[in-house]
Every structure is written in structure tokens, then in C-alpha cells.
Amino acid sequence: xxxxxxxxxxxxxEAAIRAGCKNYFAYxxxxxxxxxxxxxxxxxxxxxxxxxxxxxxxxxYMIFGASACGERVMTTSSSPGVSLMGEAISYISAAQCPxxxxxxxxxxxxxxxxxxxxxxxFQATKGGGHGDYHLLVLAPDGVQEAVEMTMKAFGLAEKYxxxxxxxxxxxxxxxxxxxxxxxxxxxxxSNKDDWATSGMDTRKSDKRNLVRSLFLDPxxxxxNNLALKAKxxxxxxxxxxYEGYNTDTDYKVLIVSYGTMSRVCKTSIDMMKQDGIxxxxxxxxxxxxxxEDAVFKASTKESCQSVISIEMSMGQMVExxxxxxxxxxxxxxxxxxxxxxxxxxxIIEIIKGLL
Amino acid sequence: MDIDxxxxxxxxGNYGSGKTETAVNLxxxxxxxGIDVKIADLDLVNPYFRTREARVYLEDIGIEVxxxxxxxxxxxxxxxxxxxxxxxxxxxxxxxxxxGGDDAGVTVLAALxxxxxxxxxxxxxxxxxxxxxxxxxxxxxxxxxxxxxxSKMKITGLVSNANLIDETIxxxxxxxxxxxxxxxxxxxxxxxxITAVSHxxxxxxxxxxxxxxxxxxxxxxxxxxxx
Numbered sequence: 001x002x003x004x005x006x007x008x009x010x011x012x013x014e015a016a017i018r019a020g021c022k023n024y025f026a027y028x029x030x031x032x033x034x035x036x037x038x039x040x041x042x043x044x045x046x047x048x049x050x051x052x053x054x055x056x057x058x059x060x061y062m063i064f065g066a067s068a069c070g071e072r073v074m075t076t077s078s079s080p081g082v083s084l085m086g087e088a089i090s091y092i093s094a095a096q097c098p099x100x101x102x103x104x105x106x107x108x109x110x111x112x113x114x115x116x117x118x119x120x121x122f123q124a125t126k127g128g129g130h131g132d133y134h135l136l137v138l139a140p141d142g143v144q145e146a147v148e149m150t151m152k153a154f155g156l157a158e159k160y161x162x163x164x165x166x167x168x169x170x171x172x173x174x175x176x177x178x179x180x181x182x183x184x185x186x187x188x189x190s191n192k193d194d195w196a197t198s199g200m201d202t203r204k205s206d207k208r209n210l211v212r213s214l215f216l217d218p219x220x221x222x223x224n225n226l227a228l229k230a231k232x233x234x235x236x237x238x239x240x241x242y243e244g245y246n247t248d249t250d251y252k253v254l255i256v257s258y259g260t261m262s263r264v265c266k267t268s269i270d271m272m273k274q275d276g277i278x279x280x281x282x283x284x285x286x287x288x289x290x291x292e293d294a295v296f297k298a299s300t301k302e303s304c305q306s307v308i309s310i311e312m313s314m315g316q317m318v319e320x321x322x323x324x325x326x327x328x329x330x331x332x333x334x335x336x337x338x339x340x341x342x343x344x345x346x347i348i349e350i351i352k353g354l355l
Numbered sequence: 356m357d358i359d360x361x362x363x364x365x366x367x368g369n370y371g372s373g374k375t376e377t378a379v380n381l382x383x384x385x386x387x388x389g390i391d392v393k394i395a396d397l398d399l400v401n402p403y404f405r406t407r408e409a410r411v412y413l414e415d416i417g418i419e420v421x422x423x424x425x426x427x428x429x430x431x432x433x434x435x436x437x438x439x440x441x442x443x444x445x446x447x448x449x450x451x452x453x454x455g456g457d458d459a460g461v462t463v464l465a466a467l468x469x470x471x472x473x474x475x476x477x478x479x480x481x482x483x484x485x486x487x488x489x490x491x492x493x494x495x496x497x498x499x500x501x502x503x504x505x506s507k508m509k510i511t512g513l514v515s516n517a518n519l520i521d522e523t524i525x526x527x528x529x530x531x532x533x534x535x536x537x538x539x540x541x542x543x544x545x546x547x548x549i550t551a552v553s554h555x556x557x558x559x560x561x562x563x564x565x566x567x568x569x570x571x572x573x574x575x576x577x578x579x580x581x582x
Contacts, residue, residue: 260577
């Protein structure tokens with residue numbers, strides 16, 4: 001298919017359709033409302049359903065219901081809305097149902113603001129709701145990657161039978177970039193007979209499936225949590241994604257940054273290169289599982305003197321960076337989270353302060 | 356061929372067609388021609404990338420920019436400042452009203468109907484054929500009809516803003532112009548002008564066009580872009 005010019009939000013909507021998702025439930029909130037606007041037009045064209053819930057709490061359980069029936073399903077929201085879905089996300093994780101959640105982050109806490117933020121890193125990567133669980137979290141840095149990750153998310157959700165989150169910030173949702181979609185549409189979940197309550201008459205096996213998150217027997221609950229833990233361990237082996245930028249040089253400083261913030265850092269790195277200053281960037285593309293080994297290796301390169309995590313938050317991912325650097329280098333942090341994105345010039349000033 | 360548009364000009368079109376970039380560059384080009392220009396941001400539906408972000412540049416070159424009060428700059432609210440009615444009643448030589456996208460974005464024009472109905476208004480539909488829903492004649496006419504129904508105004512002219520941002524090549528601009536010719540045939544609407552980013556203009560074969568070209572210098576860039 002030829003390239004088109006799309007907003008991140010619209011492109012995420014189209015990506016869901018291309019991934020064979022025919023169920024989209026959401027509640028509008030800036031800065032992600034264009035996903036709903038777009039899918040309200042597009043879903044009927046593919047015999048799909050867009051239904052606006054009465055709140056994000058309702059939407060969370062609409063997702064759970066559709067997922068339990070073996071349907072590909074997605075919702076999109078922004079920070080406060082995702083908080084409201086937290087309970088359902090925890091239930092879906094416990095019940096081991098696949099679903100795709102997109103958080104186009106805005107400023108917080110509370111109602112915060114409508115401008116971009118990365119303040120939901122903890123919420124996304126450490127669970128967000130109650131109980132022992134994780135989401136598989138992917139963080140795109142542009143519109144094309146948002147498409148690829150959204151399409152991939154459906155397959156991952158089914159592989160691991162759990163919620164996958166696309167974590168973008170407001171700018172990823174709002175900006176426009178040329179984007180390309182694959183021509184082939186994905187088909188429905190291939191493993192759904194193993195778990196979906198889709199009705200015996202359509203099932204190939206006689207296995208009865210039960211979807212639940214209540215396990216009153218302590219052994220059963222422990223076993224369910226062990227099953228979840230085993231999945232997270234498998235994700236850590238198989239799903240780590242990251243990008244190195246200017247990391248083949250003898251950089252003195254390593255930046256760790258993701259999403260929109262990493263785009264600004266790349267410009268800073270290019271500008272500093274012209275002045276003969278080499279700085280490397282490690283960009284986690286999967287936030288859970290976090291690229292632990294890659295961060296350790298890049299930060300302990302002989303030329304590297306210090307590491308800095310740069311985020312549109314007050315310091316969240318930096319805790320994972322510190323954990324991975326294991327005390328081998330000094331780890332600094334710079335962040336802003338009011339909604340104004342730090343400029344390349346500001347990043348250069350911060351980096352020069354470390355040299 | 357030069358753009359000689361004057362009076363009240365409403366810039367509308369589907370969501371993300373490039374209305375604001377067109378409005379801002381049209382304002383700057385006409386100001387350069389020596390005429391008096393005012394611009395009002397009527398985009399009540401879009402949270403980011405609005406005229407208000409080009410405010411400093413426009414004011415620096417002497418264009419009056421009508422925006423909601425500064426303290427509401429980042430409010431997620433549809434604020435229509437009364438000053439807009441003022442500049443319609445007392446327009447300058449060129450008064451540009453930058454509307455929001457789709458039919459939702461022009462609903463505000465219906466609220467200004469009393470003021471606008473007494474004036475001659477150019478209502479320009481901006482089209483970028485690389486955007487969803489406007490890749491063909493039927494799609495563009497559907498958007499046109501939705502905008503007209505919601506704004507209670509008639510579109511009077513067409514603008515092609517064919518682009519893929521940094522990946523635009525001359526062929527894209529020709530394609531956009533050809534689509535406009537087809538829409539023009541179907542609707543009888545005039546092709547007012549087409550746009551092209553400044554560095555592409557020397558590469559264009561001008562004899563392909565029978566309308567003026569508006570030079571675009573991008574004012575609404577993501578924060579990592581440095582010229």
C-alpha cells in the first residue's frame with residue numbers, strides 16, 4: 001500500500017483494523033480521542049463494532065467480556081482513563097485473556113493537563129492495578145512504529161494470553177507522519193479454542209473453558225500466579241526490544257530515553273556530533289520486558305563515563321536504568337513533566353554539564 | 356501567477372488536511388505583498404498544532420492574531436473569543452479565519468452566521484489527498500457537503516495541500532492538482548491555489564498548473580526538528 005499521511009491516533013486505529021481487530025470500545029479523552037473518531041468511521045466498513053462505554057470503568061469490562069469470548073479487542077485512552085481501567089486490567093491479567101490497551105499519556109497526576117507526558121511509566125510497567133502481574137509494554141517513537149507495535153500487540157497478547165499495552169505520549173498520538181500499512185489482514189486468534197468461552201458448537205475440541213479471576217483455594221491461586229510469573233520470565237527472554245543510536249562510537253555519555261523524548265535526544269546527539277562530542281542513546285522499545293542486558297552493556301562500555309535517563313516525568317524509568325547499571329556508572333536523571341517537551345538545546349546543556 | 360485573494364477567507368477542510376499551515380503561510384505571503392492581514396484561530400477541536408503555536412512569528416511580521424486569552428491557551432475547552440466577531444465586522448484587507456477540521460470543526464461558523472451572512476466570504480476547502488477519507492473525488496465531495504451542512508455556508512474554492520511532509524516529491528503535488536481538477540469539473544468550484552514546500556518549488560514544472568502556488572515554510576514542527 002502507498003504511503004499516507006496520518007496522525008498517530010488515526011494510524012493506531014487503522015493498525016487495529018489491519019490486525020483483524022473488530023471490537024473497539026472506548027471513552028473519549030484528550031489527547032487520544034481521534035482513535036475513537038477514526039474507528040467510528042472505519043469499523044462499520046469492516047463489519048466491526050465501535051461502542052462508546054459510559055465510562056472507562058465500563059470499557060475495561062467490555063474489553064474483558066469480548067476477550068473472554070475469543071475476540072480480538074482493543075481500547076485506547078489517556079492517563080486518567082487508564083487509571084479507571086486498572087481494576088479490569090488486573091482481572092484480565094488474572095483470567096489470562098488477551099487484549100490490547102493503548103495509553104496516549106497526558107500530564108498528571110490527577111486530571112493533570114492535555115499535553116504530552118511520560119508520567120505513567122510506573123503504572124504501565126509495574127502493573128497498574130492490584131496483584132502480582134505485569135503488562136507487556138511497547139513504546140513507539142513515531143507513527144510508523146506505533147502502527148507496527150499495535151499490529152504486533154494482538155499477536156503478543158494471544159501468545160502470552162494477557163493484556164499488552166502500547167504506551168505513547170500525547171505527541172505520538174497527535175503528530176502526523178507518512179506511514180505505510182501491510183496489505184495483508186491478520187486473521188482471528190488461532191489458539192482461542194484453548195481458552196475462549198466461545199460456545200461449544202464452534203469449538204474443534206470438547207474441552208470446556210472457564211474464564212475467572214477468583215481462586216479461593218490457596219494452592220490454585222498460587223499456581224495461577226506461578227503461571228503468570230513463568231510468562232513474564234519467557235517475555236524477558238523472547239520479547240526484549242531496543243534501539244542503539246550512535247552507540248558504535250566512543251561515547252562518553254549514554255542517554256537512556258524512549259518515545260517522543262528519544263526523538264529530541266537524537267537531534268541533540270546529531271548536533272553535538274557536529275561539535276565533536278559523541279553521545280550514545282539506548283532507546284528501550286519494550287518497557288516491560290526492559291532491555292536489562294543492553295542497558296548494562298551500553299553503559300559499561302569502556303569510553304562511557306556516565307549514564308543519564310531523560311524522560312518527560314519526574315524520574316521513573318531511571319529506577320530501572322539504575323537497577324540495570326548495577327552501580328558500575330553514575331546514573332543521572334533529567335526530566336520535565338508539565339507538558340513542554342525539553343528542546344534539543346536544553347538536552348545539550350544538560351549533557352555538557354556531565355562532561 | 357500570484358495569489359490575489361482579499362476579503363474574508365475561511366480555511367476549512369477535513370481533519371489534518373493542513374489548514375493551519377496553509378492559513379499561516381497565506382497570511383505571511385499576503386502580508387509580504389503589502390496588504391493588511393488579520394488571522395483568527397477558530398480551531399476549537401484540535402488540542403495540538405494550532406495557529407496559536409505560530410503566534411509569535413505572525414505577530415513579529417505585523418499580523419494581528421486573534422486567539423483566546425493566553426491563560427486559556429492549553430485549556431481543553433471550545434473557547435470562541437468575542438474578538439472574532441469584531442474582526443468580521445471590521446475586516447482588514449485580508450481576514451483569515453482558520454477553522455477546525457471536518458464538520459465538527461466548522462460548527463463554530465454557524466454561530467457566527469449573523470456576522471458572516473452580511474459579508475462576502477471566500478470559503479476554501481483544503482485537500483491533501485494523502486490523508487484518509489479524501490484520496491478521491493467522492494471522499495472530498497462528501498467532506499465538502501458535511502462541512503457545508505454543519506457551517507451553513509457554501510464552499511467557494513479549492514486548495515490542494517498535497518504532501519507527505521518531509522517525503523513530498525513533485526509527483527505528489529501534480530497528483531494533488533489533478534485530483535483538484537477532477538473535483539472542480541464535478542462541482543464547478545474554482546481552484547484557488549495549490550501549496551508546495553519552498554525547497555520543492557524550483558523542481559516543479561510550472562506549465563502543468565493554471566493556478567497560483569502558495570509557498571509553504573513549515574511553522575508547526577515537532578520539537579526535535581531543527582532546520
